Amino acid sequence: MARAGVTVERLTLAAAELADQVGVENVTVAALARQFGVKDASLYFHLKNAQELRVRIALLALAELADRVAAALAGRAGKDALVAFANAYRDYAREHPGRYAAMQIDLDPETAAASAGxxxxxxxxxxxxxxxxxEPDQTDAVRMMHSTFHGFVSLEKTGGFRHTPRPTDDSWSRTLDALDAVLTNWPSR
Amino acid sequence: MARAGVTVERLTLAAAELADQVGVENVTVAALARQFGVKDASLYFHLKNAQELRVRIALLALAELADRVAAALAGRAGKDALVAFANAYRDYAREHPGRYAAMQIDLDPETAAASAGxxxxxxxxxxxxxxxxxEPDQTDAVRMMHSTFHGFVSLEKTGGFRHTPRPTDDSWSRTLDALDAVLTNWPSR
DNA sequence: TTCTCTTGCCTAAGAGGGCTAGGCTACTAC
DNA sequence: GTAGTAGCCTAGCCCTCTTAGGCAAGAGAA
Structure with missing residues (x-):
């Protein structure tokens, strides 16, 4: 009997791709086992449980996104950097909806601290x-920025903007303009 | 044999409460059946499938939230209205995490159009x-506003702000200040 | 009251998924 | 070559979702 050669890394990658195709909630141990030509029970040799699979997808996604963002930011500053960051973020979310969704799961503190987050x-x-x-303006601004990006991408995906004909791309770039404006002129107390 | 008196309304309410306690993903037909002292299969007399349960939670939540927001907005204008809206939104999300999460599921267009959304x-x-x-600035602004609210609330819930000590309440009110500022002075092309 | 029809519940049963226990086998290191 | 372990397997349990078919309670008509 030849061995299937399952490793946690291969499992994670396959799970991430499955997530992008069918959604994280449908990433199942059984489906992965089928894909690897192996019985479900066998995967528990590599995984603690099904939840670990999702966590691993999330960590992979965080790392990939961090890489993309880093590449996008290289050599840029100011609004240029803002836009590059934002687009890298949004593009990743659109190319990898399952991975992105996995990122939103609640990581326990230690795991989160060790992650690419x-x-x-x-x-x-x-x-x-x-x-x-x-500080503390910087923290507030970071939080607002992140909120705007995540909120926009998330609503766009779930169809929250569908009832208005205006192209979301246009709203996106105007939102970035607005964000740049408010960061440039952050309201002081 | 006394009848249990199950109705779609009672089911939806129980499902919503269950969602707030254990999360939407754990709202199961079987759990509800237990709660009503009824067999799982019996609920399919009232429901098409398990998905319908989640949709109903979402619709309930949309209606409740719309009511709250309407009440908060009464008699207010300008920044006052913005803050009232925002707080009503955030408070609802925090009091009803399961209902709020259910709101994010992808409703099919007709259902969405008929909803309190x-x-x-x-x-x-x-x-x-x-x-x-x-227009179209108004649409862009609405989308940015909604993105900010949803993004903030969502990241706050999943612990995205946990790594910085700054109280999220403070960041929230400064974010609203910033939003007010940018709406007051919306950047023109 | 009695008959009938609908409504609300039931049992039975199958398909999946999650997970554990225990066993066999192929490779690895000595 | 042998011991040990890593990688897979079968069997089996529990849970959830869902369909099919049956029975009984209650409402309305005769």
């Missing part, structure tokens, strides 16, 4: 250097 | 009357 947060702060904000 | 959208536009924006 940290790199992500650092880069977000890096963008704001161009806008010369000091 | 429409009322919601109208009220959002009503806020913007105070800021005197004309």
């Amino acid at each position: 940290v790199r992500h947060a650092e880069m977000t702060r890096a963008i704001l250097r161009g806008y010369r904000l000091s | 429409v009322r919601h959208a109208e009220m959002t536009r009503a806020i913007l009357r105070g800021y005197r924006l004309s």
